[in-house]
Amino acid sequence: MKQLRTIASSLALTLGLSVGLPGATSADVQHLDDVIISFSLCVGNDCVNGESFGFDTLRLKENNLRIHFNDTSSSASFPTRDWRIVINDSSNGGSNYFAIEDTDAGRQVFRIDADAPASSLYVDSSGEIGVGTSTPVTQIHVVDGNTPTLRLDQNGSSGFTPQVFDLAANESNFFIRDVTNGSQLPLRIQPGADTNALYIASNNHIGMGTASPDDNIHIVDSSDGFFGVTLDDTGATGGTGSWRMVHGGHDTTFRISRAGSGLSELILYEGGDLKIGGTLTTDGSCSVGCDAVFEESYALPSIDDHAEYMWANRHLPNVGPTAEQGPMNISEKIGGMLNELETAHIYIEQLHREQQAAQTQIAHFEERLSRLEQN
Structure with a gap:
């Protein structure tokens, strides 16, 4: 037996192998040089003699399939994260899947469940991503038979209030759905809407039917010239x-x-x-004090002073000058006119009393004159 071990050791050294024989301390096989396998390789407890590989070059065959990437870097300046490819759960009744596991963190960062449909995730040669399609025509192309949807889910894990929005489209409309608040649809666009039906410019001007809004809201209708x-x-x-x-x-x-x-x-x-x-009806007040002319404390100008100002300035005192062209304050103008109207009525009443007094005096003189003529 000792002679056999010596021969085996010599052979192993020649081949670059470390071989464990019966009675040795280890049954592992250690290759001290590169290993080249010209055909296929099967690894696992269930590999059999005469394994039919088909087109497989490497096959893992047992009931616990894992590939562990164990980074043994010891310097703090080198990355040391360990990763594992995991195939299916090991427990009875577990799930069927392919996953990539961040071993140090203990979580699966990428997973594909069994029975996922064809082209669930497809990256073509130009880097475009297809979801549900193997022929993506944009950077991200989502295909589904009924209302393809993108969900934006703030789940509260960072301390913010949970909120869920959906971005979706179907034959009826493109829409944003507020899932959290009763699945309301605050924004909807129906197929066939014209270009620039709603346009927001860089200066925040909003165009409806135009891509060059000239004001905060600019509406253009080019169909029948009628809009509202x-x-x-x-x-x-x-x-x-x-x-x-x-x-x-x-x-x-x-x-x-x-x-x-x-x-x-x-x-x-x-x-x-x-x-x-x-x-x-306006909310403007009578700044000159319209009905104030009837107050005893109001300094009513005399008729002569009023007339002198009117002819000198060519406008009524409380109405102010009126430009031939330009804006006019209707409330102020009407208030001034009312003040002047009330002032005019006071003048009329004053003149009426003076006229009555004059008529009374004339009648008195006429009566005296008649008596003198009779005498």
């Missing part, structure tokens, strides 16, 4: 109805009307004329 804005109150406690702001169509006017009434409460014409169907 509807304000619809649908409050649960009883709304005030719908109002429409409309431009174009049958003329060049801008109209505000109650939806469905067939009437226009306000019409602004191209030349600047304005027509309203009711009364006009």
Whole structure:
């Protein structure tokens, strides 16, 4: 036996092997040089003599399939993370899957469950990713038979309030779904919408039908020259109805009307004329003190002083000058006119009393004259 071991050791040294024989302390085989296998290799308890490899070059065959990448770096400047490829659970009734495990952290960072459909995740030669397709045409291409969806799930693990949104599309619309709050759909776009139906420029101007909005909101209609804005109150406690702001169509006017009434409460014409169907009320106050002229403390100018100012300045004192062109403060102007109207009525009343006094005096003189003539 001693002679056999000597021969075996010599042979092993010649082949670059360390061989364990019966009675030796180890049965492991250690290769002290590169190993080249010209055909296939089977590793595992269930490999058999005459294994049929088919096209397999390397086969792992047993009931616990794992490949462990054990980084033995000892210097702090080198990475030491260990990784493992895991095939299926080892427990009875466990799951079937392929996974990559961060061994040091004890968690699976990538996993494919058995029976996943074809092309569940596909990366083509240009780096485009297909989800459900082997022919992606964009950087990420998602294919599904019913409403392909991307879910954005803030799960609260970082201390923030959980919130879930879905980004999805189907034959009816593209939409954003607020899953957390009753699956409301705050944004929807139906197929067939025109280019630039809604456009937000870099300066935050919003264009509707245009990619070059000139104002905060710029609406362009290129189909029939008729467009409008509807304000619809649908409050649960009883709304005030719908109002429409409309431009174009049958003329060049801008109209505000109650939806469905067939009437226009306000019409602004191209030349600047304005027509309203009711009364006009402003919140402006009478800055000159309209009814104050009837107070005893009001310094009412005399008729002569008022007339002198009027002719010298070519406008009524409390109305102010009126520019031939330019904006006009209607509230201020009407208030001044009312003050002047009330002042004029006071002057009229003063003159009326003076006239009455004069008529009484004339009648008295006429009576005395008549008596003298009789005598």
